Each structure stands twice: as structure tokens, then as C-alpha cells.
Amino acid sequence: MLFSVALTFLGLTCVTFFIGRIIPIDPVLAIVGDKASRATYERVAAEIGVNLPIPVQYWRYLNKVLHADFGVSLITAHPVLEDMTRVFPATMELALLALFVGTVLGVPLGVVAATHRGRWQDHVVRFGSLLGYSMPVFWLGLVGLLLFYARLGWVEGPGRLDVSYDDIVPTVTGLITIDSLIAGESDVFWNALSHLVLPASILGYLSLAYVARMTRSFMLGQLRQEYVLATLAKGLSPFRVVWVHALGNVWVQLVTVIALTFGSLLEGAVLTETVFAWPGLGLYMKNSLFNADLNAVLGGTMVIGVVYIFLNMLSDVIYPLVDPRARSRG
Amino acid sequence: MLKRRALMASAAALPLTSAIQAAWAATPKDTVVFASQIDDLITFDPGEAYEISAQIIASSIYDRLVRYEAEDMTKLVGGVAESWTVSPDAKTYTFTLRPNQKFESGATVTADDMAFSLQRVVIMNKTPAFLLTQLGWNKDNVKSLITAPDASTLKFTITENFSPSLVLNLMATVAASVVEKKVAMANEANGDLGNTWLKTHSATSGPYRLVSWKANESVTLEANPGYHLGMAKTKRVVVRHVPEPGSQRLLLEKGDIDIALSLQPDQLKALAENKDINIESFPYSGTWYIGLNLADARLKNPKVRLALNYLVDYHGMANTFLKGRFVVHQTFLPIGLSGAIAYDPYKLDIAKAKSLLAEAGYPDGFELRLSTSNSSPEIDIAQSVQQTMGLGGVKVNIVATDRKQMIAEFRARKQMATLLSWTPDYLDPHTNASTFAFNDNDSDDAPHPLAWRCHYFDPAVNAKTTAAVQEIDPLKRKAMYEELQKIITDDGPYILMFQPSNEVASRANVKGYKPGIVEDLYFFRTITKS
Numbered sequence: 001m002l003f004s005v006a007l008t009f010l011g012l013t014c015v016t017f018f019i020g021r022i023i024p025i026d027p028v029l030a031i032v033g034d035k036a037s038r039a040t041y042e043r044v045a046a047e048i049g050v051n052l053p054i055p056v057q058y059w060r061y062l063n064k065v066l067h068a069d070f071g072v073s074l075i076t077a078h079p080v081l082e083d084m085t086r087v088f089p090a091t092m093e094l095a096l097l098a099l100f101v102g103t104v105l106g107v108p109l110g111v112v113a114a115t116h117r118g119r120w121q122d123h124v125v126r127f128g129s130l131l132g133y134s135m136p137v138f139w140l141g142l143v144g145l146l147l148f149y150a151r152l153g154w155v156e157g158p159g160r161l162d163v164s165y166d167d168i169v170p171t172v173t174g175l176i177t178i179d180s181l182i183a184g185e186s187d188v189f190w191n192a193l194s195h196l197v198l199p200a201s202i203l204g205y206l207s208l209a210y211v212a213r214m215t216r217s218f219m220l221g222q223l224r225q226e227y228v229l230a231t232l233a234k235g236l237s238p239f240r241v242v243w244v245h246a247l248g249n250v251w252v253q254l255v256t257v258i259a260l261t262f263g264s265l266l267e268g269a270v271l272t273e274t275v276f277a278w279p280g281l282g283l284y285m286k287n288s289l290f291n292a293d294l295n296a297v298l299g300g301t302m303v304i305g306v307v308y309i310f311l312n313m314l315s316d317v318i319y320p321l322v323d324p325r326a327r328s329r330g
Numbered sequence: 331m332l333k334r335r336a337l338m339a340s341a342a343a344l345p346l347t348s349a350i351q352a353a354w355a356a357t358p359k360d361t362v363v364f365a366s367q368i369d370d371l372i373t374f375d376p377g378e379a380y381e382i383s384a385q386i387i388a389s390s391i392y393d394r395l396v397r398y399e400a401e402d403m404t405k406l407v408g409g410v411a412e413s414w415t416v417s418p419d420a421k422t423y424t425f426t427l428r429p430n431q432k433f434e435s436g437a438t439v440t441a442d443d444m445a446f447s448l449q450r451v452v453i454m455n456k457t458p459a460f461l462l463t464q465l466g467w468n469k470d471n472v473k474s475l476i477t478a479p480d481a482s483t484l485k486f487t488i489t490e491n492f493s494p495s496l497v498l499n500l501m502a503t504v505a506a507s508v509v510e511k512k513v514a515m516a517n518e519a520n521g522d523l524g525n526t527w528l529k530t531h532s533a534t535s536g537p538y539r540l541v542s543w544k545a546n547e548s549v550t551l552e553a554n555p556g557y558h559l560g561m562a563k564t565k566r567v568v569v570r571h572v573p574e575p576g577s578q579r580l581l582l583e584k585g586d587i588d589i590a591l592s593l594q595p596d597q598l599k600a601l602a603e604n605k606d607i608n609i610e611s612f613p614y615s616g617t618w619y620i621g622l623n624l625a626d627a628r629l630k631n632p633k634v635r636l637a638l639n640y641l642v643d644y645h646g647m648a649n650t651f652l653k654g655r656f657v658v659h660q661t662f663l664p665i666g667l668s669g670a671i672a673y674d675p676y677k678l679d680i681a682k683a684k685s686l687l688a689e690a691g692y693p694d695g696f697e698l699r700l701s702t703s704n705s706s707p708e709i710d711i712a713q714s715v716q717q718t719m720g721l722g723g724v725k726v727n728i729v730a731t732d733r734k735q736m737i738a739e740f741r742a743r744k745q746m747a748t749l750l751s752w753t754p755d756y757l758d759p760h761t762n763a764s765t766f767a768f769n770d771n772d773s774d775d776a777p778h779p780l781a782w783r784c785h786y787f788d789p790a791v792n793a794k795t796t797a798a799v800q801e802i803d804p805l806k807r808k809a810m811y812e813e814l815q816k817i818i819t820d821d822g823p824y825i826l827m828f829q830p831s832n833e834v835a836s837r838a839n840v841k842g843y844k845p846g847i848v849e850d851l852y853f854f855r856t857i858t859k860s
Contacts, residue, residue, distance in 0.1 A: 024731075026738045031372065033380050034737050035755065036457040038777050043455060075372055076545035077529040083545065142576050150580045157586050158577040163568050164358050166550070167542070277365075277572040279547035287369045287546060290732065 005309055009302065013065070016301045017058050020294045027292035031074050048074070061298070070302070071295035075288060080299035083284065088303055089174025090160060091273070091280035094200055095265040096175075101204025102211050103258055107247075109208070110215020114223060115242055125212055132209025137202065141275035144202050156194040158277035165191045199276040203269060207261045214257045218250035251322035259311040266307055357588055360565040362840060362857050365572040365581055366591040369546055375528035376507035377447070378456035382849050385504060387549055387569060390854040392507030393536040393558070395425060395444060395484070396498055398757065400844045400853035406498055410444055410508045410535070411484070416494045420802055423497065425484040432556025433510040434532065434539040441478035446511040448476050448486070450523040458505040461755060465497065466490040491800040493807055495668070499758035504850055509533045537562045537855035546571050551854070562855035563842070582607060582835060588859070589836040589843055594706065595655060598833055606838050611654070614832040615664040615847040617762065618656070618751045620700070620715070620825040624785040626746055628696055632821055637686035638698075639825050641722040643678040647714050648828065652707060659829035661815040662766035662822075666847040669759040669811035673819060683722040695723025701740070702749040703733035711827070712749050741778050743785065751830070752780065754848055759811045760799045767818050768795040784823035791817060 028045045036044075045051055049060065064071060070080040113125035149157045156162065160176055169176065169183045177196065180188035222228065223246055231241050270282035281300055288296035357363045370381040376392045379385065397409035408414075411425035431439035452462050452472040466489030467475055476486040488497060500506065513533035514524030524533075532540035537559070538551035549569040553562040570587065572578045578590040579597045583604065593601070601607050622638070624630045644658040663670040687695060698719065702712045709730055716726040731739075740748045754761040769781035770792045776782055791814070798810035819826060832845050842856040 024735050024738065026734070029738055029741070030734060032457045034741070034778075035380060035460070037460040037463070038775075040455055040457055040459060073545075075369075077373055077526075078545065086544070087546075142574075145577065145580050150583060153584075157581050157584060158572055158574075159570060159586075162586065163361060163363050163570070166548070166568075275574050275577055277570065277574070277577055279544065279571070283369075283546055283573070290734070 008309065009305060012301055012305045013062065013298055014058070016298050017061065017294065018054065020289075020292065020297055021054050021057070023289075023292060025290065025292040027074060027294065030291035030293065061294075070299045073288065073296040073299075074293040075291050075296060080295050083296065084281075084299055084303055085174060087279060087281045087284040090278060091266055091269055091282060093175040093177065093196060094203060094269060094272070094278060094280060095262060097196060097200035098203035098207055098265050099258065099262050101201055102207030102261060105204075106208040106211030107215050107254065110212040111219055111242060111247060113212065113216040114219030117220065122216075125216065129209040129213045132205050136271075137206060138271045138275060140202050140205075141199065141272055144198050145275070148198055155198045156191065158275070160192060160195055160278065161188070162191055162195075199272050199278060203265055203272055207265060210261055211254075211257060215250065215254060218253050219246060222246040222249050248322070252319055255315050255318050255322060259315045263304070263308050263311055266304060357586065358566075359859060362564045362567050362589065362843075362854070362859060363587045364567070364569040364589045364591060365578040365587040366569055367573050368549065368569055368571045369573065371543065371545065371549070373529040374532065374540055374543060375456075375525050376504050376509065377451040377454050377458065377523075378525060378529070379504060380457040383569075385849040386845075386852045387551070388504055388507070389850050389852050390538050390551065390562075390567070391532050391536050391540055392504070392509070392534050393431070394503070394508070395448075395501040395506040397502050398846065398851055399559070400856045403844070403846045403851060406502060409502070410439060414498075416497075420492070420494050420497075421489075422485065422487045423494075427482040427484065428558055429482065431535050431558045432554075433513070433535045434554050434556070435510060435513060436556070437510060437512065439508060439510075439535045440481045441484040442481070443511045444484045444508050445476050445478040445486075446514070447508045448506060449473055450509075450514070451505045454523055454525055456525075458503070461500050461503050461505040464490065465492065465500070493760075493799060493801055493804075495804060495807070496758045496760050496799060499756045503756045508535055510535075538567060541566075553855075557855075559855070563858045564854070567854050567857075579835075582837065585837060588840040589834060591834065593833070593835055595651075598835060601835055607835055608838050609833060609835045612832045612834065612845050613666055613847050614830050614845075615666050616751045616753050616830045617659070617662055617664055617766075617826065618711070618828040618830065619662075619749075620827070621740070621745070621748045621750065621780060621784045622823045622825070623743060623746055623748075623783075624823050625743065628690075628692065629746070629823070630785075631690045633686045633690035634692065635821075635823065637683040637690065637722065638719070638724065639676045640679045640683040640686070641719045641724060642676070642715055642825055642827065643718045644674075644827055645677060647711060651710055651714075652828065654831075655707075655833060656828040656830050658827070660826045661819050662762045662824075662826060663759050663811065663815055664754070664762075664829045664847070667754060667757060667759055667762070669808045669815075671812050671815060673816060675819065676825075678718055680718075680721050687723060693723075695725065697725045697727060699727050699729060699746040700749060701729045701731070701736050701745045701747065703736050704730040705733065708749055715749070740783050743774075743783055745783075748783075756850070757848065759807075760795075763795050763798060763811060763814055766822065766824070767791050767814055781823070786823040 027050060028041055032041050032044050049057055073080050073083055076083055109125045113122045116122045145157060148154045165188050169179045169185050169188050172179050172182050176192040177189055180192055228241055228246060231245055269280060270286050273280045273283040285297060285300040368383040371383050372381060373379050374384060374388055376388055379388050394409040395411050396406055399407055410427055412428040414423060414425040416423055427441055433439060449472045451459055452467045453469045478484055510533040514528060517524045517527035519526050530543055537554060537557045539554050541550040541552045543549045548571060551567040553565050555561045575592050575594050575597055578592055581587040582590045598609055602609060622629045622635060628634050648656055648658050658674055660674040660676055661671055687693060700712055702708045712728045716728055719726045739745050765779040767781060769779055769787050772785060772787040794814050798807055798814060801807040801810060836843060839860045842858045844853040844856050846852060
């Protein structure tokens, strides 16, 4: 297990590192700018070691990582680990709420679509999912802002907090909603939630689209099984058959789908974070990549890697909880 | 039963957004909130900062040896210095400091702080160092050439022959900011003269101190009560990173920000009707040009260059999609810099261009690869150029890439033609002459002025540029730059096109924001909010 995790990380850093070094962006130029003198340029190039052969650079990087030193981001001038503790919780907060919306609504909708296959309920769910799939999140975000923020005034606009609430709550978890509750600042909590709810709903809608479609197809598979007919014949209520027995059998597959959805919410939030000026991991990675800030890109990649591995492990833990067969085998 | 449950499940699908009613949003009265794209920020150390956002913000943080002030942005006045004298040979400069200036720590500003601040820029040799090293200063001589004979006197000697107006203009740039020596040295790490610490902190005597910088999120400044022109009118300034202009517009309309800095023309147009919002246009000193690489034999031919200059629809662009934001300007000194002239000899003239191309031996034209960045309005300008050049037989292939990638190509002289803009580094004509005209070493390991990037190498032009920078008589000097501009417009390796203006949208109750003609000259301290 440990060996495979280590190998995964090695592969991850290796691929990211080499891709980062062959993209046609000059990290030195990103730091010194176009107007620096040649002497300045060369001094910085030597400082960050871009003149060395790429394998040597990679070896040096690995060595540092093994000593828990992820380096300093060229762009933010902060240690990458410190940046991660700032940007990761911002994305996490967004992704968690989005996942909550996506699962709590997506699974029942998928079930309803499956039990009403071919009827209007099914069409509505499938059409809604298709829309969620095909509408660009960028556009959806702006339209959402225009409607719910600018016109209706139901939610707060881009950013995590209003300026007047900035720096009131001490950072504990990095999730402002949680931190404000810990600090007992209810004003800050409501403001943060009001900023969070729109981007999370939009991201949640996208994951809902996926979760609902998958749930529908898993459920259709189950509803065709003979045991469904048998339990109905035995006189169980249709509600119990669908929501307890059939749904109970698709949870294993759904757990995997939901875990993967969460992973993609973390890395796929770049556009949402841009529109909503959300200082999260997606925006950080994009900016770092465009400036060839390899330390930051690698740091971010590692974080996402850790999350994926963690999610996989978590799914393994959850399987036995939702599926007695996995329990007995285990 | 099943149906009722299904209905309940669908009811839960109502948008979560309706759950929370937002309170009335407005920014606090003592705070001005900007929205801008500030992901270029990498440091606030005035000895290192040279990114656009850093210049805009740092010019409200640090005071400089001398300055142009918001009250009259055309007149050079004392900043840290109250008065100065220049020796008859224009080599030695003596400054008397203003008394009782205070750093944010409460300590008094001394000549020693100022000398240290200038020295560290040269010793650290970061990006802005070129502003000072051109005076002949280097890490070995700078401590003996810049001295503080007493607490209120700063003295320095330059080793190059330079006009005093140029030297004083350099002392008005970010590189001549004063930082508190004691604080910088107390936070020194590995002999970095406080550089790492000053990236994210300030040690200033200027209008504002840096309270916090959260990368990709926000910068917060707070007024410094000890500033010599009095405490700034607005106590706090927050610059929020809002990368998407559409979001900036919505925030401005709702009053969640006071000033939006990155709005696009269509957004500004839409806001023009809104009585809660003011849109102001400020002159800006950029030069938009196409640089032609003379390593290409066709572009080396002056007639071909002349023909290409006649194949751009300058006025057509300025009157349509660039209207209100760009004016036609065909010399390398933008209006606002000393010596700038209105000399616009080119307009779209396809017949003339065709005959010039025929004379040059290319009656059927040729293919031109035009590199540009994949952003607006660069790409729109490139498309217009593509269309009009096509009418003259020159087939333009646009290569649009990320701006950084394009600049790397330009610096490596691998471009054929590059559409780009240039902003002066300081308010002296030499800043642009030294890059558009001067190139005394065309070998590959030379520095990178624009003339070098275009393989433009003319000893006579070099001599004229050098003579102009050394001329002490201001009137003669001005005439020299006028001549130089005409030479470059007529024969240089460029298609000089436009000078932009800077359009800023702000809430109607926010007044007094003063962006100057360069980023280094933006003022927050004059902003008031009613």
C-alpha cells in the first residue's frame, strides 16, 4: 500500500515536472519581467537553477520534497505549503457544499428518473442533466451572478467575504463558515455563506447532472433484477423496494462516482473560481502554470494527488458500510 | 405513495440560493475598494517590484527622493528631499531632506535611510536596478558614490554623462523609494538587505503602509499619519483580485467595490447610462506598435517597411473598435512626455503601398508572420492589419499566444513581426529613445532594447541618442528628440500606431482617484468618499 502510494507520487511529480519544463513559458521572465537587464535575468536564472539539465533539476526537487521542503512559490513569494493551507480550504469549502448539493439532490432525482422511465419525470431529469453537462460553467456563473446577485440581491457577489468582514475571524480550519462559527461571529458566518451559496450551487448543479445520470443508469440495472419483482410479489411496498432494496444495492457504485465527482470538483473549479474571484486551488494552479511557477504547480498537483488517494481509501472504508457483502468478504 | 415522495424530493431541488437574503451591500465609508487583476504581484519591495499592479500600489506606499505629485503631475518637486543642487559638471547631486518626516515605525527619515535605499537597489540588482545602474553605479562603487554626510544631506555622484533632467526623473521612480534602514536590516536573512521581508511588508514614510497582501486575493493599505503631505483622505484602501471583468462590473453596480480597473469597452459602454457610476478617461503613455525583424531580408528593405506602414488602417481602427480608448500616434514618444510631437505621416494608402512593394521587388507581396498575444484588443488590431495588408498583397498569418510566450520569442529575436505595447519607465524622453532607437551592439548576448530585438542597428542614430541624453540645455535636448522621433517614424523597424488612454469606472460618491500617465504615478491618497 505504502509502496504504491509512493510510486503514485513519484510518477505524479515526474510527469508534472517534465511537462512544466517543456511548456514554452520562461519562469525567469515571469519573475524579472520584460524590462530587467540581462545581468539581472541571468542572476535569477542561476538562482532558481533553470540552466541545469532537467533531470538534475528534478533530482534536486525530489531531494527537497523528501525533506518536506516544497520550495517557495515564485509568484506569491510564500512557501508553497503555506500557500496550500490558504488556497486549499477555500476550494474545499466550495467543493464540499457543491458535493452536498449534488448528492442530496442528484441521487433522489436519479432514482425518480429510473422509476419513471420514459415518463415526464424522467425527461425533466435527463434534460436538466444534459443542460448541466453542456452549459459552460463560466457562462452559467455570470448569469447566476447577474440574476441572483445583481438583479434579485438574494446572495452576495464574487469573493469569499465582504471587505468589512475581512480579517475578523482567526483562521482555524480555513473554511470561513466553520471558523466564524468557532469564533461565534454569526454575522461573518451569514456573510460567508451568502458568498458561498451561489458558486457552490452552480458547481453543485454540474455534479448533480453527473450524479443523477449515473444513479439513473445504476437503478435501471437494479430494477430489472428478479429480486425486485420477488420482493414486490411478497407484498413489500414499492417505496421500500426502490428506496431501500434497489438503492441499497447501487450505493457501492455511487460511492465511487461521488468520490470521483469530489476530486473533479477540486481540480475543475478554475473557471468558477475566476468568475467568483474565489481565491482557491484552481485559480492558484492556473496562475502558477501560466507563470511556469513549477514549485507551486507541483505542490498543487501533490495536494490533489493526496486527495485522490485519500478518496480512494475512503471509498474502501465506506464500501463495507453500505454493502454487507463487502463486509463479509473483508 | 411513491409519487408523493417523489414530489417531496423534487421540492428540495429548488435552488439553494433562495434560502439566504443578502443584506444591503456597501463598502465602509473610510475604505476605498478597488477591483483589479492583481495576479501579477510578486513583491512589494520597492527595490524589486516592477510588475504593473505592484507599481500602481507601491506608488501609494513609498515616498521617493523627488516626485511628481497628484496636485500637478507635470512638475517635478521634492519628495523625501526638500531641495537639491547639481554641480556645474552635472556629476554631483546634493539633496537636503525635509525635516520631521516619519516612518510608519515612528522613526525619523534620515539621509542614511535614503542612501541605504538607493544602494540596496543597486546591490540587490533586481528588475528596477537598471534604472539606477545606468548612472554608472554598481555593487562595488555604490557605497562610495552615494553618501549621507549628515542626517539631512544626501550626496551622490554619477560616473556617466547624463542630462540632469534625466537623473532627477530617475530619482522620481520606484527605485528611488525610501525604506527604513533599521527595519529592513533587522529583518535581513542571508544578506538579502531585507528583501524577503519587504516583499510582504512595508517600512515606509509614504502615504500608506502595507497591512496585508494575500496572493490572488487582496491587498490592504492603511493611511500613514506621519506622511509629510498629511494623512491620506481615505483611511484604508483595499485592492481585490477580481480576474473576470464581467464580475468587476457587477460588483461595481452593486456598490461592493468603489473603483473597477479592468473593465472592457463593452462593459464601460453599458455602465455609461448608470448615474451611480462615473467613467473617467485619463491620458496614458503607452505606445502600440508592430516591431519588424530586420533579420528578414524583405523587412530590411526600407521601401517594404514604408509600404507596410501604409497598409494599416490607423484611423479606421481608432474610429471604430478602439474609439475613445486609442488615438493615432506615430512617434515613439507618447504625448505627455517631454519632447513628444504630433507627427503622424501614415494613413491607409493601398495604391502607394503597392507601388512601393513593386519598387522594392515584391509586386506580388509576401507572407508575414505576425505574433501577438491572445487578448483583446491585440487580436482585433491584428485582424484589422491582416485585412488591410491583404489588400496590398501581403498575406498576414496571425500567431496568437500567451503574452509571456510571445515576449520570450521577441526577446530571442525569433519573431518576424510582433504586435505589442510599450510603457515608459520614467518621465524622461530617454526611456523610450533608449529602447526604440538605441542599439549599439547587435550581437546575440547584448541587452534587449526593442531596436535590438528588431535587429535595427544604426550608428548615426546611436550617436544622436547618446548626444540627446547628455545634452544639458533643455531646449536643445527637446529639439534633438524631435529629430530622433522623425528618423524612427520614417525609417525605423516599427509600425507605430496608437497611444491609449486609461478608462476608469468608479462609484459616483468616490472622487479624486488620479492615475498618471505611467503606472508608477498613480495616487490613492487623493481619493475621497462622500
